[in-house]
Amino acid sequence: xxxxxxESVVDELxxxxxxxxxxxxxxVVSYPIPALLIAAVGGFLLGRRHGTEILSAASxxxxxxxxxxxSHLIGQDG
Amino acid sequence: MAENAENAENxxxxxxxxxxxxxxDVGVVSAxxxxxxxxxxxxxxxxxxxxxxxxxxxxxxxxxxxxxxxxRESYGPVAENAQRSYERVRSExxxxxxxxxxxxxxxPGKAVVIAAVGGFLLGLLARRRxxxDEE
Numbered sequence: 001x002x003x004x005x006x007e008s009v010v011d012e013l014x015x016x017x018x019x020x021x022x023x024x025x026x027x028v029v030s031y032p033i034p035a036l037l038i039a040a041v042g043g044f045l046l047g048r049r050h051g052t053e054i055l056s057a058a059s060x061x062x063x064x065x066x067x068x069x070x071s072h073l074i075g076q077d078g
Numbered sequence: 079m080a081e082n083a084e085n086a087e088n089x090x091x092x093x094x095x096x097x098x099x100x101x102x103d104v105g106v107v108s109a110x111x112x113x114x115x116x117x118x119x120x121x122x123x124x125x126x127x128x129x130x131x132x133x134x135x136x137x138x139x140x141x142x143x144x145x146x147x148x149x150r151e152s153y154g155p156v157a158e159n160a161q162r163s164y165e166r167v168r169s170e171x172x173x174x175x176x177x178x179x180x181x182x183x184x185x186p187g188k189a190v191v192i193a194a195v196g197g198f199l200l201g202l203l204a205r206r207r208x209x210x211d212e213e
Contacts, residue, residue, distance in 0.1 A: 010187040025186050032182035033175065036193040043194035047201025055202070 018024045028035040046054070182189040
């Protein structure tokens with residue numbers, strides 16, 4: 001089974017999250033359905049325990065980025 | 079003349095023991111006949127009851143047989159449909175599983191993230207619903 005090498009933002013993100021040395025891509029390709037189930041269950045537990053905190057952190061990050069970009073644009077215009 | 083007088087005397091003096099025995103014999107015979115009649119009646123009734131029971135059992139058995147045949151006739155197509163639906167669903171599930179596997183093999187990272195985000199949203203919903211139930 002040949003894995004097509006392709007580095008996307010998502011792949012980089014997952015590479016950062018999972019421990020180094022774990023070939024998650026090969027595991028997911030070898031066992032697709034169990035991998036999806038594990039990801040879904042992990043997401044479910046995370047959302048159930050720390051869902052609101054993660055959401056507020058993400059929305060704060062997005063708001064900060066937007067305001068930073070907007071002020072950058074305004075600064076450029078001025 | 080003298081003989082006649084003796085006979086009349088004999089008739090008048092009947093032995094009481096003999097009379098008693100004869101009376102008892104008559105009673106015994108009558109009781110025996112009554113018992114015999116009772117026994118015959120009982121036997122007749124038993125025969126009638128057993129005949130009725132046998133007829134009832136035969137009728138019930140034939141009704142059950144007829145009901146089973148009717149059920150087989152009416153549920154046969156239903157069972158066949160259920161079997162066909164099961165086969166179709168199984169085949170569709172197999173196709174879906176194959177397609178999902180192919181997609182995951184082509185885009186492993188994206189598939190994992192989609193599954194995790196879906197689970198995250200479900201968990202969020204479940205938590206909100208739990209909080210509402212507690213309130």
